[in-house]
Amino acid sequence: MAEASRARTWLRRGLIAAPIALLAVLALTLGITLASPSRQLEAATTPALSLDMDGAAARLGEAVRLETISPEDPADFDPEPFLAFHALLERSYPKTHAALERQVIADYSLRYRWEGARPELPPVVLLAHMDVVPIAEPEAWTRPPFSGERVDEAGEAAVWGRGTMDDKGNLLAIFEAAEVLVAQGFVPERTIYLCFGHDEEVGGTGAQAIAASLVEDGVTNAALVYDEGTGVLQGLFPGLPERGMAMVALAEKGNIVVELRVEGEGGHGSTPPDQTAIGVLAAAIAKVEANPFPARLEGPFLHTFEYAGPEMDWPLRLVATNLWLFRPVLQAVLLGKPRTAAFVRTTTAVTVIEGGVKANVLPPRATARINHRVMIGETPEGVVDYLEAVIDDPRVEVEHTAGHGPSGVSPHEGQAFDIVARALRAVHPDVVVAPTLNVAGSDARYYEEVSEVIYRFSAFRLEDHDVARYHGVDERLRVSDYETMIQFYGHLIQASWD
Ligand SMILES: [Zn+2]
Known part of the structure; x- marks a missing residue:
């Protein structure tokens, strides 16, 4: 009898306590949510560049036409397109080439040094790679994979071809921004290194050699190393319907x-x-x-x-x-x-x-x-x-x-992250910038002795149907996205640091 009555008492208490506990948890979670401030920063206020996008798209097209393929079998490597690519850069960006110091590393990789007004400060290092993956199914492409053609379709212009997204778009966007800034007489505050590997797709010996050359020159404390990554994603997470996510990778x-x-x-x-x-x-x-x-x-x-x-x-x-x-x-x-x-x-x-x-x-x-x-x-x-x-x-x-194995992990906050986030917010005002993990690889992992701050992101929109273009069929870059990338590098190069 006593047992049963005790059980009833506990049951009664439980029936009263459970809803109270639930309400308390709900109130607590709600309180935490309401107290969680936005971590989105104001857009960078550095001036946007005045760009000739027709010319820029044509130059990207020319770069795409050079078949800088990293073949599966190293014996099939053809150096000619790489040398032609070096020459094309010199021809397309003469002012940058006059102002920056250039070095060829590991035969086909390139390293440029753009001396800052305060060269004693830790430099900034921008990475990209000039090689592309081979074409597995040329017949599946809507247009020839190395056409570099500019196509206007449904009111949207795009440069077509292997390498536009991965990674000649980033490489040439850096040059487009630099060329405009050099022409204006701009001098960056910190020294900027531009480092372009020639074999990212097959292991990155070029990037390794460039990173080693930087370390040899005493560059072991760069303020920022920045490389390719994913683009602005829409719909990866529910709950962010319109805005898109710029997920800047801290690690791979x-x-x-x-x-x-x-x-x-x-x-x-x-x-x-x-x-x-x-x-x-x-x-x-x-x-x-x-x-x-x-x-x-x-x-x-x-x-x-x-x-x-x-x-x-x-x-x-x-x-x-x-x-x-x-x-x-x-x-x-x-x-x-x-x-x-x-x-x-x-x-x-x-x-x-x-x-x-x-x-x-x-x-x-x-x-x-x-x-x-x-x-x-x-x-x-x-x-x-x-x-x-x-x-x-x-x-x-x-x-x-x-x-x-996996890379090291860069800090998810601090000045370099803020500078990248503000530059991204300047070109994608609605986007949510957030740190993340890169599930794919890049040359960036070789730069861990150059800096503890390594971020990976590509400033173009990456819609669901675009993801398969990476290393796949019908790779192409919208001209509007290319413009965004150039402006992004413009803000990054002009950023003023503490
Ligand atoms: Zn790549």
């Missing part, structure tokens, strides 16, 4: 290849064991795919929500500004789409499989290669350990055969 994931190897017995197909090398390998691959790496919403991508949260619509604003409570919910939502899942976990893509020689012969060996994009805070060795544990089969050898 690692990119490694892991090989799984199984040695078989060989022999005739008439007397097979229960499982051949191919069967063992297949079972291992199935386990790997069934056990994705654990998700972790932290680091640079967590900062994305600190900046985006206060700008979001209700009720998502409540979620994004209260990650102390909602982080697991948000993490689950992000894991729902491959594009957002890539931000919170080491990804796994089984990309190559080989094995077997003949239908009536037992396979002497079977191998598979997996491409992992490695999360910040993890290592290639950790990935191998995880795979070994998941596969749990001594017949399967697991080896990290190529690639590198």
Whole structure:
């Protein structure tokens, strides 16, 4: 009897306490949301450049026509287009070439030094790369991939061709801005280095050599290193309907290849064991795919929500500004789409499989290669350990055969971040600027000895249908976006630092 009455008392108390607790949590989250100020800065007030966009688009087109391809097989490398590209830069930007000191590094990479009025201050380093990926399906393109043609369609002009987005657009935008500023007699406050690698798409030996040359010249404390990244994204997150996100990457994931190897017995197909090398390998691959790496919403991508949260619509604003409570919910939502899942976990893509020689012969060996994009805070060795544990089969050898771990992480606040954010706000007034993680790679990772402050972003709009153009078919850059990029570099170069 006493038991039952005690239980009733507890139940009664619970019925009263639960709604009170819920209300308290709701009030607390609401209070936090209302107290979360916008972290968006005022636009830079440095003057916009007066540009000749017809000329600029024509010069970009010319650059696209030079087929500066980084081939899969280094033996297929053709130096001619690279030398022609150097000459084109000199011809197109004579004033910049007269004012800046130029050095050829690693045969085809370029480094320029634009001396500042106060050369004793830590310099600024702007990066881009001149090489492009090969064309896998030329027949799938609407226009020839190296046409460099300017096309006006549906009221929108664009320069077409491989390299417009990745990365000749950025490279020439830097020159367009510099040429106008040099012509005006402008001298930057800090020395600016322009560094252009020639083989970003196949490992970046050029960037490595340029970075080493900077370190050798004592440049180990640059105020900012700035490289390509994603563009202004629309609709990646719900809750930011019209405005778009400029997500400036503080870090990039690692990119490694892991090989799984199984040695078989060989022999005739008439007397097979229960499982051949191919069967063992297949079972291992199935386990790997069934056990994705654990998700972790932290680091640079967590900062994305600190900046985006206060700008979001209700009720998502409540979620994004209260990650102390909602982080697991948000993490689950992000894991729902491959594009957002890539931000919170080491990804796994089984990309190559080989094995077997003949239908009536037992396979002497079977191998598979997996491409992992490695999360910040993890290592290639950790990935191998995880795979070994998941596969749990001594017949399967697991080896990290190529690639590198994740980069370091640059600060998500401070003067350099503010300067970049203000320059972006000047060219995209409505956009929400937020720090983030880059899920793809760039040359920037080689500059960690040059600076602790490395940011990655490309100042063009990147709509959903544009994403597949990267390394894909129908790459092209809107002239309006190209103008935005040039103006962005104009603000960045003219920025005055404390
Ligand atoms: Zn690139």
